[in-house]
Amino acid sequence: MLPAATPAHARGGDPLPSAGLVTRVALIGNPNTGKTTVFNRLSGLRHKTSNFPGTTQEARLGFLDCGARTVELIDLPGVYSLELDQTEAEVCRSVLAGQIAPRGEPIAAPDAVCVVIDSTNPSRGLVLLGETLRRRLPTLVALNMSDLARRAGMEIDEIRLSETLGCPVIRCSARSGEGLEALRGAMGRASIPIMTPPGDEESLVRWAESVESSVFRVSVEDWARGERLTDRVDRGLTHPIAGVLAFGVIMTGLFWSIFSLASYPMDWIESVFGLLGSVVKSVLPAGVLRDLLADGVVAGIAGVVVFLPQICLLFFLISLLEDTGYLARAAFVMDRVLRPFGLPGHSFVPLLSSHACALPGIMAARAVPDRRERLATILVAPFVTCSARLPVYVLVTGLLFPGEPMKASLAFVGAYALGIAAAMGSALLARRTILRGPARPMALELPTYKWPSVQTALLTTYDRALVFLKKAGTNILAICIALWWLSAFPHVAPPAEATAMRERALAAGPDEASELNATADRLERSHASAESFMGRIGRTVQPVFAPLGYDWQLTVGVMASFAAREVFVSTMAVVVAGEEDAESEGVIDRVATAKRSDGVTPVFTRATCWSLLVYYVLAMQCLPTLAVTAREAGGVRWALLQLAWMSGVAYLAALAVYQVARAAGVA
């Protein structure tokens, strides 16, 4: 028998939990039992997310009031067995043994365990229950999805189960809310079981089978009716051709939603923060504080919040799809497509989502069960073309093929294809080198189809949004402020040419004066940009980019957009055209015809454009992505590896393209 752990309430020799104390209850269950829905419905918005120390396993801690007692609920990872050699099982074992606790919480065994069992499929849950009972902790059992079991014609004798175990057993449905009050009330009544199931696997399975047959009853005919329906739907959704088509349609809808629907709130957010920036500028006197608040802090917060619509929409839709049971089928269908590259079917949704934005894509990689496969997915996801690359693609393909939309769109498609090829190739390489290890062969439960719960989806969305804002958002804000500082300082005197123009404007007529002042403004902005720390860095680094065909102006564009790719076009507008607004009339023309310092050679030759396009497809030009990678992969080293690998691949590929193009006589 396993040794009894020391419960949290026993710290300092306390007796059993009493009113006024915090009672820690661990929530355990198989995957797909609705355990997290139980957690969400019990704790509502009163929860926080951290991780278990030494692991990347997420730890969710919820709080609920049970009379005078506050229950601290730990949502443990879903496991099929406590004895498996998997991180999830190891975390569960360690929490129950009182060896670890969610980061920031005192280490102690939980005061009680709540085992969540899927009433429609109790076999596996009962084995896990048996393993948990052997820990000799006060236990209670939640028979979840009891509404679905009732609909399937199943009879459940929970009183008999309670008498057999000597623990409270509550029938509930987290989706409908039925029985949750009873479950909440029972949290304080968990009791040490009166029996201990056998320890060896074979005997434990026999014990679970005997409990199952005595407590759960359903007629063969009733059950077969539901199965026939599932069979029919599965025949379509997992068919090698129809399944892939259905998958394509559903994922196109998902992708379209993130890409298109989210653009409205994103535009609103940008407008609101743009307005806020203008207000700050008009209220405060000119100076460093005004610039810091308007261009650093407000723009930085906007840079964080602007990602929220995509993140929220993605997780809301994914949660709905997961709840229906379809997401498991999608992973099933895509498994054979991604396996040759060392990735499982679960990686498809993160990779697809990354086409809108790598941030939600990387966060969605939590669905990949195997650690190595999850890390490989996170590392390669930013290779696929995200929406931030599009302005650069539009500019460069427009420069390459002016007035030839067909050729420009083919170049566009080629850029997408290159991103996907780089992601797949890198995944294969990673899985054969640093993330080498046996692929976890697909053994995936396909849950029964059911209507999704909007409430669950909203709670999941809220949780993901909060995690993003708290953990990644603060880093992104700091990065934005640092980049603002590099671009805005030091302040330099205006160039002599601009000063002379302003003097001439004083003596000129109104039309000519206005034109002279506008030109002087442009010259000053170009000069300030060139003399800023960022401009100086660009000029210092330029020799590194010279073999790729970039002059110092282009290098400043590349360096400034290191934080966010979309900054490239606006930076080029400032550096070579002296315009603040890249959408001003004629700016793109001025960028296209900009000359290098010699005044003769164009900045954008065709060879440079091809090199630049390849560079932007492959390079890691997004600091928020690195911040999220560091968080999701469980260490800064993974973000640094991602940065080094993507930058290295981008540099070498752009170098090869430029040199080959030059050798082939491309101007």
Place this chain on the structure above:
Amino acid sequence: MSGEHGQCGRTEPTGDGRRRVSLSQLKPGESGTVCGSELNAGDRRLLSAMGLRERATVVLCRLGEPCIVRVMGGCNCSSRIGLARPLADRVFVNPSRPDGSDRGT
């Protein structure tokens, strides 16, 4: 499943005259009783925890890569597992007799 079952070869007759075939050799819709496996310990433990263990009754729903199998529980209910073909090849079953006379509960 009790681990390495070297004697559980494909289509070998057993002592009681019943065939032993790999799970992937069942026809779609055909059922059988799991009698052993040639899986490594980790995979065996995982499948066992998912219900695909010795004496479990299974029905092959879809043959392919991956396969879908239905694992029958003790109370007439069942669950579905998507299973990689290499795993299905290494799980062995006694196919049920067409008249169903060998089926348990």
